[in-house]
Amino acid sequence: MDAKLLEILVCPVCKGPLVYKKTVGELICKPCRLAYPIKDGIPVMLEDEARAMPAEEEV
Secondary structure: OOHHHHHHOOOOOOOOOOEEEOOOOEEEEOOOOEEEEEEOOEEOOOHHHOEEOOOOOOO
């Protein structure tokens, strides 16, 4: 994931910062508890495509 791209990407729901989880290939929004997938190196920043993170999953 390109570092410059990570600097400008924000959560489409709350406009907050995202955390890149390289091991699972997702961008995580901690406040919304949403995980946005990265497919073929391209972040999919659609709320409908995001995975809701259960409360017990560490962010």
